[in-house]
Amino acid sequence: MTSPRSASLVLKRPELLRTQNFIGGAWLPALDGALLPVSNPADGKDFIEVADSSAADAKAATDAASAALPAWKARSPRERAQLLKRWHKLVLDNVDDLAQIISQEQGKPLYEARGEVGYGASYIEWFAEEAVRSYGDIIPDLIPGKRMTAVKEAVGVVAAITPWNFPLAMIARKFAPALAAGCTVVAKPAEDTPLTALALVRLAEEAGFPAGVLNIVSASRAHTPAVVDSWLADSRVRKITFTGSTPVGKHLARESAGTLKKLSLELGGNAPFIVFDDADLDLAVDGLMAAKFRNGGQTCVCPNRVYVQDAVYEAFAAKLAARVAALAVGPATWSESRIGPMINARAVDKIDRHVQDAVQRGAVKLAGGERLRNEIADGPFYYAPTVLGDADEHMELFAEETFGPVVPLFRFKDEAEAIRKANDTPFGLAAYFYARDAARIWRVSGQLETGIVGINEGAIASEAAPFGGVKESGYGREGSRHGLDDYMHIKYMCQGGL
Ligand code: NAD
Numbered sequence: 001m002t003s004p005r006s007a008s009l010v011l012k013r014p015e016l017l018r019t020q021n022f023i024g025g026a027w028l029p030a031l032d033g034a035l036l037p038v039s040n041p042a043d044g045k046d047f048i049e050v051a052d053s054s055a056a057d058a059k060a061a062t063d064a065a066s067a068a069l070p071a072w073k074a075r076s077p078r079e080r081a082q083l084l085k086r087w088h089k090l091v092l093d094n095v096d097d098l099a100q101i102i103s104q105e106q107g108k109p110l111y112e113a114r115g116e117v118g119y120g121a122s123y124i125e126w127f128a129e130e131a132v133r134s135y136g137d138i139i140p141d142l143i144p145g146k147r148m149t150a151v152k153e154a155v156g157v158v159a160a161i162t163p164w165n166f167p168l169a170m171i172a173r174k175f176a177p178a179l180a181a182g183c184t185v186v187a188k189p190a191e192d193t194p195l196t197a198l199a200l201v202r203l204a205e206e207a208g209f210p211a212g213v214l215n216i217v218s219a220s221r222a223h224t225p226a227v228v229d230s231w232l233a234d235s236r237v238r239k240i241t242f243t244g245s246t247p248v249g250k251h252l253a254r255e256s257a258g259t260l261k262k263l264s265l266e267l268g269g270n271a272p273f274i275v276f277d278d279a280d281l282d283l284a285v286d287g288l289m290a291a292k293f294r295n296g297g298q299t300c301v302c303p304n305r306v307y308v309q310d311a312v313y314e315a316f317a318a319k320l321a322a323r324v325a326a327l328a329v330g331p332a333t334w335s336e337s338r339i340g341p342m343i344n345a346r347a348v349d350k351i352d353r354h355v356q357d358a359v360q361r362g363a364v365k366l367a368g369g370e371r372l373r374n375e376i377a378d379g380p381f382y383y384a385p386t387v388l389g390d391a392d393e394h395m396e397l398f399a400e401e402t403f404g405p406v407v408p409l410f411r412f413k414d415e416a417e418a419i420r421k422a423n424d425t426p427f428g429l430a431a432y433f434y435a436r437d438a439a440r441i442w443r444v445s446g447q448l449e450t451g452i453v454g455i456n457e458g459a460i461a462s463e464a465a466p467f468g469g470v471k472e473s474g475y476g477r478e479g480s481r482h483g484l485d486d487y488m489h490i491k492y493m494c495q496g497g498l
Pocket of ligand 1: 161162163164165188189190191221224225228243244245246248249251265266267268269299300301401403429469473
């Protein structure tokens with residue numbers, strides 16, 4: 001294993017820092033020996049190398065998952081649940097080390113990284129509990145002499161592909177229901193953040209999951225298509241579960257058609273956040289701060305377009321700008337930090353492009369609005385938390401997810417206009433609105449074209465709730481009982497001769 005050069009990573013259990021693939025119960029280098037450097041977004045410097053896998057490694061993972069499937073599927077749900085519970089405990093026991101690894105490779109402040117560990121672990125616990133409740137149906141006898149039943153069965157080998165923004169939670173949200181359902185898994189974490197996923201798998205190994213039940217290979221952006229294409233073409237892989245951008249999601253949908261795999265696609269969003277004139281403005285500002293600035297604005301359910309009704313626009317903008325200007329920006333290791341560095345140069349360039357474009361087209365900077373570098377935020381990927389007033393639909397940030405700490409404020413006159421504008425996007429993941437009038441709350445919730453609606457609430461994610469989108473934000477749900485069903489198919493059995 002390459003030793004980390006960064007002084008800031010001091011783990012109680014250094015063996016959690018893995019750099020090899022986990023295939024068939026063994027830690028292995030890429031078959032061709034290729035390596036992928038991993039950097040710390042706080043300084044942009046590489047600090048470790050992990051395996052850069054190829055199609056051959058991906059196939060070895062599928063071989064292992066396929067071989068392990070019959071025995072794993074045949075275990076009782078309770079046995080599978082016991083292993084998940086052991087894994088859940090190990091994740092919580094190692095929260096400090098996991099949080100450090102997340103912060104080191106992803107950049108989020110340590111307190112947020114600890115929160116992510118708890119959030120990811122909650123899915124493992126939830127699906128351990130759901131595993132024993134995947135009930136089927138006994139169908140009333142319509143035809144004398146026949147008994148009809150429907151049971152749920154694991155779909156088979158699942159391939160999981162995850163993004164960098166929640167490197168632990170996104171893997172946990174996929175592995176936990178898959179394993180609970182009786183599926184075996186092959187996975188590829190995002191190229192920017194492989195270490196957290198590898199550490200999580202190391203803890204699963206410790207929990208005692210049988211060899212081949214979970215397998216993971218890391219790969220660079222350049223090698224990723226070969227790895228994923230190997231799974232897309234392989235008829236033994238029966239499901240693809242993906243969180244990431246809409247263009248890659250569409251590619252996966254197209255390419256999995258050859259073997260007609262089941263798909264769960266959690267894709268990009270462009271969330272509206274609407275503040276009506278009857279809203280509690282302080283509550284709305286709190287909700288927006290929570291929903292927008294978590295993870296530096298790099299969250300698929302982050303509000304991307306904030307609509308404020310004319311009568312409360314000035315008051316809301318002033319309250320918000322004061323709060324945003326006070327946000328502390330700095331590295332994960334700084335205890336005051338509320339906003340860390342962006343993940344990489346591509347991300348910070350896109351944020352700056354959106355802000356410059358908006359300002360050129362008439363937006364007014366109410367807070368931030370530029371790259372940031374100072375004695376504390378001393379790296380290339382920091383961006384000042386930003387509020388832009390007088391945004392409109394001709395700006396790039398209207399149509400495209402900014403994925404950074406930038407709030408554009410749009411004005412609106414009435415409810416019909418707010419709903420029309422909120423729905424004026426191909427995406428449909430989350431929407432938020434603040435209002436007091438009960439009739440308005442029902443009307444607006446019913447008309448928003450999204451999979452998730454936050455009503456007077458900015459923190460919406462929960463392991464107990466179905467998370468997912470409509471339109472080009474994808475399909476499938478993670479969390480809740482629906483999250484388990486997505487990893488199962490229904491088998492109908494008809495017995496005659498009774
Ligand atoms: P991305 O689509 O570039 O990458 C996601 C994953 O796909 C990574 O593992 C990457 O290596 C892989 N990938 C990239 N190119 C691929 C290819 N050609 N074939 C197969 N796999 C490929 O997205 P990102 O930039 O890492 O993540 C940000 C996006 O993810 C945003 O659009 C965000 O909204 C979305 N997201 C959605 C959710 C959700 O639950 N809906 C959650 C988090 C992030």
